[in-house]
Amino acid sequence: MAVWISVSGYSQLRRGYSTQPFDLLSGTSITPKGGANMFFGDLVDQSRTSYSVGALVNREMSRTISARLNLMAGAMKGEQLPPTLNEPYATFENMYLEFGMGVSYRPFNHILGYFKERTLQPYILAQAGMVFFSATEYWGPASASTPGAEPGEVWREVTDIAPMVSGGGGLSVWISPVLSANLEITGALPFSDQLDGHDVWYNSWPDGTVHETDPYDFYYTATVGVTFLISDSPFRNDPRYNRRSYTKTRRFFQPKTRSRSSRPSSHTRNRFLFF
Structure with a gap:
């Protein structure tokens, strides 16, 4: 009888732990951030750096893996220089909005053991999502001799949404139990060649042969931010x-x-x- 009571009590205790309600906010933090982006597309030989701002919502799923929602917005720009001139033949500007979902992996927690108050906590990240952009391409000063071109006037305009994948890494710097500094660098590959509005070129404008440019644009984003812990994680x-x-x-x-x-x-x- 004593053994039966002991086993019964133990099983009730096990059920009590397993039926605890799921806490969505447990281990969740939010990071407002801002920084710079560098665009690498067809229409950029110089002036490729512009600004980005955004926010990251992160939730610990295990001692080493976190789920993340990343929202970024900002502007991009660049200039295309002819081979023999120092003036741009074309320039572009765009506004973009990026939404990504993914995971991050903390190798120190895997190798050295889980420690919430670790001073330096590096991580690796991977994401997938969408990027909305509205780009305008302008004729530059070097286009003055091109028939039909008006330097400073709009050449092309494109507004679209494209799927995107990105990856990179970051570093969290512990300040207090609810506050950390954050540094992050990502590289994003949108499945579009029109973030700069430029996807074809002509060997003779406007009636020459049309040539397609390289298939995809690419950009890097580097940000700094402050992480606020909303609710502590259940991991010890x-x-x-x-x-x-x-x-x-x-x-x-x-x-x-x-x-x-x-x-x-x-x-x-x-x-x-x-x-």
Whole structure:
């Protein structure tokens, strides 16, 4: 009878843990960020750098893998130079909006063990999504001798949505239990050749042979941001890091005292010892 009660109680305990409700926000953080992009397409020989801003929502799915939603917006630009001239033959500007879903992998947590308060936490990321863009291509000063061209006037305009894949890496710098700095670099490959509005060229304008350019445009984005932890993850530090975790976090949780000579109660000290 005693054995039956023990097994029954254990099974109830197991069921109690397995039926805990799923917490969507557990381990979730948000990172507002901004930085620069560099465009590598057909219509860029110089002036390829512009700005990007966005936000990242990240959720820990395991001790090493996180799911991520990434939203970026900004502008791109560039100039195309003829081989024998220092003036642009054509220029472009665009506005874009990028949405990506993917995962990130934290190798230090895999190799060294899970540690929430690790000062430097590098990660590798992969994403897929869509990019919306609205591009305008202009005739440049070097096009003055081209029949029908008007330097400074619009040559082509394109608005479209294209699928996209991207990958890269980043670094999280721990500041406090709820705050981290973030550095991230990604390279994006949209399945479109029109982010600069330029997908064909002519050996003689406007009645010459039409030639298609390289099939895809490409751009890099480098950002810095601040990560705010919305809700702590359910994962615990590896036991080897308990003391280091206590040392790094105790000043953030020390209770305020009325005088410098006051000391925390024994209950408070014990709570920290088992953090």
